[in-house]
Amino acid sequence: MLPVATAQHGTTAPGAVREVDALPRRDDLDPVRLNRAKKAYTTRHLAARIDDDPSGYALLSGPGVVPQPGDVVLARVDEIGLHAKLESPVSRRQTLFPGDEVLIAYGHRYAPDQFEAEVPGDLRPLHLVAAGGLAGFVTAKHDDVDDPTVVRPVGLLADAEGIVTLQRSAPRRTGGRGPATGGRPRVIGVLGTSMNAGKSTTVNFLIRGLAQSGLRVSAGKATGTGAGSDPHGFLDAGAAEVLDFTDFGYATTFRLDHDQVRSIFVSLLEELSVPGTDVIVVEIADGLYQGETKRLLADPVFARHVDQVVFASSGALGAVAGVEVLRSHELHVSAVSGVVTSAPLAVRETREVLDVPVVNTYELADPDVARALL
Incomplete structure (x- = not known):
């Protein structure tokens, strides 16, 4: 299991297009490679867009890249642990193998029966902390569960507008006031x-x-x-x-x-x-x-x-x-x-x-x- 470290967090307005803190390395992403990556349930709305057109994407890497919750990352599976399968966009359980590339999302994790995890401040190796496709660095785990699956980020997914986030791909937006008071369900x-x-x-x-x-x-x-x-x-x-x-x-x-x-x-x-x-x-x-x-x-x-x-x-x-x-x-x-x-x-x-x-x-x-x- 990877050693525990303290994450550094920034703040970003929900749904905003965000660039990185310093000049990163930007590598064009081969559409065939992107199509081949195993996509997670959390990325399903983005995955549908990729299915329609996988071109125009790139990977951002380097010391200036600071991931935030909701950022989408292409990562390589290093070591299989508790989560040996990744839930697909249609909820099929995809068996993972060392060397697989997966498209998952950064996020903090709260699961008393499994892991507590947080988003690290860089692209260090980290963990698959939920089968639905959540990438975080485990800081604590339940005694009765196995060590987490280890993944190594290749880079944050980016397009012409900047870093790709789940909110940019989401079909719904927050900001509602709730159901109307009169005659609501x-x-x-x-x-x-x-x-x-x-x-x-x-x-x-x-x-x-x-x-x-x-x-x-x-x-x-x-x-x-x-x-x-x-x-x-x-x-x-x-x-x-x-x-x-x-x-x-x-x-x-x-x-x-x-x-x-x-x-x-x-x-x-x-x-x-x-x-x-x-x-x-x-x-x-x-x-x-x-x-x-x-x-x-x-x-x-x-x-x-x-x-x-x-x-x-x-x-x-x-x-x-x-x-x-x-x-x-x-x-x-x-x-x-x-x-x-x-x-x-x-x-x-x-x-x-x-x-x-x-x-x-x-x-x-x-x-x-x-x-x-x-």
Whole structure:
């Protein structure tokens, strides 16, 4: 595993075309080579453009190149670790081999069950820290996971306008004010105690139940790390419209300024409020104490837009604490679900101490159960 170092970060306006701090080396990129590189899910909107026309791209390298979150990099796989497969733009798992060139995006990573990682201040060798295609330098990892896959940047992708970023390629833009107050769809937020508390599964089965009951459901994920499994799962469950933060040009929301996170959240809700939508189900990643989630909950904008919350917990104590936190922010908790409901004893404990319904995750797919939450 590569040694840990402290990253240096700059600031760039979202979506801006950015040049580098000093004169870099600029090498034209052979279109055949660019086509051959394995593209990541996080770069899918850019990948579609490359498929249409792979010409006109170059690689920027050298000591003056300081990567930023969202920059797209062509990197070579040096050593296979935890992530031995890269999720493609269509969510196919591409097997990685040493020597492969991959098109991925820089970003910070927050995953208590895997890695904490940050964007370094230069083009040093670093890690593939998420299968969806996130490049970062690991500063800490869970004891039970393998070392990360090591990649070596060849250069930042550039075109005639400058460094290529995810936001420049994104089909959606932030800046919305959220759904109109009059007659807007009902919004259900799904939050949880932590990573792997069952949030995405809860969302999927809740969507299924609501859609089976005859409602038109839109779904989105406002924060987290880019991966295709969540939006594809929402679609499979029956959501008519699906978006997540990657559609706005963010590979991850970890360490974004609060204004950016809030803008993603309200813009996502606005975009999902298409005519005819009855309910929007929106997932907020990680746990209530994660920095971006904590600040979003404390913002009155969240309670103004979210009508009720289904809370996913891994245990009874977490459920009680989570409901207390959510209520302190004036949020209505309509049910507790998630991993806790896989254990009958844990369900019994939770029901004994909470005045909130505890609903088995899979039962949410029942139209009557899901509709009753409204």
